[in-house]
Amino acid sequence: MDCADEAALIRRALNRPGVAALNFDLVGRRVDVTYDPSVVPASAIVEAVTGTGLVAHTHDAHDVVGDDHHAHHHHHDTAKWWAAASLVCFAAGWLIDGAAAETWSEALFGQHAGAGHAHEGPAVIAYALSAVTGLAPMIPRAIASLRYLHLDMHVLVCLSAIGAAAIGQWAEAAAVAFLFAVAHLMEAWSIDRARHAVADLVGHEPGWGEERSHESAGAERWIEKFAAVYTPVVTFAAIAVALGPPLVDGRWETWFYRGLIFLVLGCPCALVISTPVTVVAALTSAARRGVLFKGGAPLERAAKATAPTAEALAEVRVVVQCRTSATLPLERVDVVLTCDHPEDLEFLVSHARRAVSVIRQNVTLALATKAAFLVSALFGAAPLWLAVLADTGATVAVTLNGLRLLRATPR
Numbered sequence: 001m002d003c004a005d006e007a008a009l010i011r012r013a014l015n016r017p018g019v020a021a022l023n024f025d026l027v028g029r030r031v032d033v034t035y036d037p038s039v040v041p042a043s044a045i046v047e048a049v050t051g052t053g054l055v056a057h058t059h060d061a062h063d064v065v066g067d068d069h070h071a072h073h074h075h076h077d078t079a080k081w082w083a084a085a086s087l088v089c090f091a092a093g094w095l096i097d098g099a100a101a102e103t104w105s106e107a108l109f110g111q112h113a114g115a116g117h118a119h120e121g122p123a124v125i126a127y128a129l130s131a132v133t134g135l136a137p138m139i140p141r142a143i144a145s146l147r148y149l150h151l152d153m154h155v156l157v158c159l160s161a162i163g164a165a166a167i168g169q170w171a172e173a174a175a176v177a178f179l180f181a182v183a184h185l186m187e188a189w190s191i192d193r194a195r196h197a198v199a200d201l202v203g204h205e206p207g208w209g210e211e212r213s214h215e216s217a218g219a220e221r222w223i224e225k226f227a228a229v230y231t232p233v234v235t236f237a238a239i240a241v242a243l244g245p246p247l248v249d250g251r252w253e254t255w256f257y258r259g260l261i262f263l264v265l266g267c268p269c270a271l272v273i274s275t276p277v278t279v280v281a282a283l284t285s286a287a288r289r290g291v292l293f294k295g296g297a298p299l300e301r302a303a304k305a306t307a308p309t310a311e312a313l314a315e316v317r318v319v320v321q322c323r324t325s326a327t328l329p330l331e332r333v334d335v336v337l338t339c340d341h342p343e344d345l346e347f348l349v350s351h352a353r354r355a356v357s358v359i360r361q362n363v364t365l366a367l368a369t370k371a372a373f374l375v376s377a378l379f380g381a382a383p384l385w386l387a388v389l390a391d392t393g394a395t396v397a398v399t400l401n402g403l404r405l406l407r408a409t410p411r
Contacts, residue, residue, distance in 0.1 A: 006054060006141070007031070008228070012148040013048045016040060052144045079137045079188075083181040086134035090174045093119070093126030097171070119170050127170035131161050134177025137184070151231055153180070153267040163260045164384060167253050175385040176264065183269060183392040186399065218300055219359050220275045227268040234374070238262035241378065254380070261377035261387045265370055270394035274362035278402030282355035285406050290338035291348050298334035302352035308345045320348070355405055362398040369394040 007024045010031055014022060018039030023032040033045055042058050049056035100120050119127065135158055142154035157180045164173035242259030246252040279296040286293055293299050298318050305312040313320055319334045321327070337344045369390055376382035382390075 006052070009052045009141070009145055009148065009150055009152065010049055010054070012150050013052050014045060016048070019045070051147075053140045079181070079185060082133050082136045083178065083185060086130045086174070086178040086181055089126050089130035089133060090171075090178055093123040093130060093171065093174065096120050096123040096126060118168070124170050127174040128165070130174035131165065131170075131177040134174065134181045135161060137181065151235055151266070153269060156231075156235070156263050156266050160260050160264045160384070163256065163263070167256060169257065169384065172384045176388050179385070179388040179392050180267075183395050186392070186396050218297060219363065220279065220296055223268075223271055223275055223363070227272055230268055230271075231266050234262055234266035237374075238266065257384065258377050258380060261382065261384050262374065264384065264387050265373055265377070265391065267391065268366075268370075270366040270369065270391065270398050271363065273395060274366050274398040274402065275359055277399055278355060278359050278362060278405060281403050281405035282351065282358075286348070286351050289344075289347060289351075291344060291351070292336040293352075294334050294336075299352050299355055302335070302349055303356040305349050305352075308349040313345075313349070320345070358402060358405060362401055365401075366394055366398055 010024075011022060014033065018036045019033060020036065021034040023034075035042075035045060046056045046058060097120055138154040138157055141152075142158045145152045145155050157176060161173045161176045164170070164176060238259045241262055242256045244255075246255045275296075279299065282299060283293050283296070286299075293302075301316045302313060302318050304316045305318070306315070313335075317334075319328065319332060321333045321336055323336050323338055335348060337348070373382055373387045373390055377387065
C-alpha cells in the first residue's frame, strides 16, 4: 500500500458487516482492522484485500509486524522496468516521426486535437507499445477499482490514455502512460524515504515507535474528504466538457480532447500526498531531537500555542510530559520530551509552526496547479501531455518540500 488511492480501495473492499474500524498507516504500509470474528473471519478479510491486487498478511493487535521488503522492492523494480520500456518505446516513436516531420518539435509536441496531426505507421506501433508498457502496472489496480465502482488514479489514467489513442493522439497517449508511471515511482520513493527514516527512529525509541493509536492531522482528514468529492466532480465535469459544447459548435474531437485533460486532472495525487509526507517528516525529525509527537493532530494543535510554555500548550489541548518523570499513562499524552534541554518546549512550538506552514504551502501549490490547468483546459490553452507533466511536477514538488522537514532546525 503506497498511496491514498489504494487505501480508499481497501476501505471499499472491507465495507462489510463485522468490520468495525480501519486504521491506515500509509508510511508503515499497513492497515489495522478491528473486526468481529463471529461475523467475518480473518480469512475473508485477507481474501477481500487480496482481491484488490494488494498483498495481505494477518497479525494480532499490538504485534510488531515485520515488513516484506523483498516483495516490496521486487514490485517497484518491476515497475521501474515497465517505465523504462515505456520511455524506450516513446523515444523510438518520436525518432520515427521526427525523421518524417518538418521539425523535431512537431514530432514531439504534434498539434492540438482537431488539427489532423498524423503519425507514421511504425511510430503508432511504438507509441502504442509505450502506452501499454507504461500502463501495465496500473491495469490490474484499475480493474479492481472498477469492480468496486471506485474512480481512482489508475482508472483515470487508463481512460485518458485510451481516449487520446482513440482520437489519434498516440504520442500523448504514450506520454500520459509514461509520465504517470514516473509519478507513481516518485510517490513510492517519497513514502519509502519516510519509511526508512521512521525505521531508524524505531531503533532508538521502540516503545513509542510501535505505538499505533496515533491521531491523524486535521488537514489530512480534510484532504481525504475533499479528494473523495473532487475526483467524481472533475470526472463528471470531463464528461460535460466532452459532450456539452460540441452540441453547439459541432467540434466533437476538440472538446473530447479537452475532456481528457479534465480526466487527467481528476487524479488528486499531489494533494493527497502533500500532508502525510510532511507530517511524517516533521514527526521523525522532531523525534530525533527528543520531542516525540503522538501523531499529526497534536502537531497541528501545538502550532496554535501562543507561547512555548506544559500552560500555552495545555490551552490548545496538547498534553506534554517528560520521559524521565512520567506520571500519566501513555495513551493520555500527546508529546513526550526527553527534558534534557531547556529549549525543548521552544523547539516543540516552532517546529510545529514550521510543519503547519509547509502543509499549507503544499496544499496551496497542489490546488493552484489543478485550478490553473482546469481553466487552461477549458479554453484549449494546454495540451494533454503538459497537464500530466505539471501534475507530476506538483507531486514531486510537494513531496520534496515536505521532506525538507527531515532536517530539523538546530538547537
